[in-house]
Amino acid sequence: MSTPTKNLSDAGVSIWLDDLSRSRIITGNLADLIATRNVVGVTTNPTIFAGAIGSGSDSYAGQIGDLARSGATVDDAIFTLTTDDVRAASDIFRPVYDATGGVDGRVSIEVSPDLAHDTEATVAQAKELWATVDRPNALIKIPATLAGLPAITEVIGAGISVNVTLIFSLERYAEVIDAYLAGLEKAKEAGIDLSGIHSVASFFVSRVDTEVDKRLSAIGTPEAEALKSKAGVANARLAYELFEGEFATPRVAALREAGANVQRPLWASTGVKDPALPDTLYVTELVAAGTVNTMPEKTLEATFDHGVVTGDTITGNYDDAHAVFAALAGVGVDFADVTQVLEDEGVEKFIASWHELKDTVAQALAGPAAAASAV
Template identity: 80%
Template sequence: MSTPTEQLAAEGVSIWLDDLSRDRIVTGNLAGLITSRNISGVTTNPTIFQGAIGSGAAAYAGQITELAKAGASVDEAIFAATTDDVRDACDILRPVFDATGGVDGRVSIEVSPDLAHDTEETISQAKALWERVDRPNALIKIPATKAGLPAITEVIGAGISVNVTLIFSLDRYAEVIDAYLAGLEKAQAAGIDLSTIESVASFFVSRVDTEVDKRLAAIGTDAAEALKSKAGVANARLAYELFEQKFADDAAKALLVAGANTQRPLWASTGVKDPSLPDTLYVTELVAAGTVNTMPEKTLEATFDHGVVEGDTVTANYGDAHAHFDALAAVGVDFADVTQVLEDEGVDKFIASWHDLQNTVKTALADALESAR
């Protein structure tokens, strides 16, 4: 019998691991997950690298020592260590990239969250990361802030593949798709082969339920209580409906005919935050062809162990998803405010993790210099 992760892959869902460390690379763990758990990509963020470098000191010690001796700044050391990890992971996933015609086998690396509201610096760092990693199967992560939207267009227009992150609302998602299509038009005008550009749009799921459920609890009625723990899945399902609509319009179809790829929806934040919920909820309820589900290892293992994959669980449920949001509005949940709060908090959390990473690397550089004396 096939495993649940094999069944997911057969349904057209790409399984990406939401984690990376040098230990995973050098021990063969990442390579093993490709074969044993059907992993076809990797996503990273500042929180992941802070944990990797903070807890994996031995794996990074040699490089940190060399960087310290060379007088590297904290940000230069982070840039070197993280791009090396992503490059090595890209090489491990290269056979997947080749076998899928460049669709999968992707590894994401994020621009500094400190730049989330700075368009020009985001563009500059995205190009620097792409050049430094120097692998066709890299993805540069750019947040879907207002300042991020023109950066997405410019970076896609330069022929760079992009993972757009921190998407919570349908309105912002529509703007992200438009930014992607505008970037493809720029790339086409520049004579770039559109087929070489890939993009995913990372729609966050569990954080939506956390914020909405907090508001429903405050309302406290039976009607509000009945709506708990459903908004995240409903929001993602409507995102897929929007994806289908946007890529069926004439402008998008013309680009697809010219060789462009769709910008696949990616389900992020798929580890459940509420322990009373099924631990595979944001996997089995979001099965649809042409999507990516990026999972922390705990969710990946739960899915492999007992996930029940029953085909497409998205496209037949658009009506229920719309009805759910009507019901949320009826009990007094302002979902536009929910998504704005989540975007602001998401940026703030990544900035905090980035600063933690800077502090970790600062200490490691100082310790390396001290040991070398």
């Protein structure tokens, strides 16, 4: 049966769910989304795990009790809980991974956001996460901060597959691509099979509109108002234009000859923030072959219910996207400042969620531990 999510998949877009919890795993919900919604991967982040573990779900209670009785620290408990979830989800997606030759069936787990500005610590934790999850279809998420760029090269160079997250600007995206290619070159020199290394570059969409539209409202002219809700899609379309150019170079051709994979663009932050906008906007307007769209469940269900997929909506719209940015500059929007603010806020929000998660787990550990000591 043809459905909008199947049509999206047929258009070359890999649908990944931007959520994971133990209840999704043990109830069969995740397997059901694979079967009925064409979901072929999962992304996680500190906010998602904070919500899952802090929701009061009984699905974590038994393990938290065991960890408390074993004397686990908060950091050790979080590491165990999250890597266990990602390992279990990776096993559920393993048939997809095998069927797609390793392209899909991917489950992402992020290094601690506290390490976003520490290259060496990011590399160390990425390697530890990869070894602990111990599944070939895992992806280690590393933020595209300035400190994250050399970490990406080092981790890719060690043969580890990476999801580069928190990309907002074309300039930073170009640096991410270079970091990926440098990592592949490093892996090749080390004799690592390049065909086993995969990567996606997560370009955030809705947050761009949120920040730009706030600035357009402050400007307040009719010209500014007319540009609202256009920057996010235009920015992503120009990212795809950059992707097409950067992965058509002799440097890439040499790596592809050695078995390397391209780093696919991934559209993240695709839940619509403005209720006045179509709830499938960042899905139907960003369709192109070889991309990933990672969706919150609400966006996934909206797409399945009423998304209209008309084929490629990116490659024929580059001129329009460039015109949007020329107009934004014309009314006084400093887009370089927009993207720096978004990167800084993105890291800060993940750090806040991470510490919320630590507080939640600390309280959960204290309960069983206190009960055990009273016996």
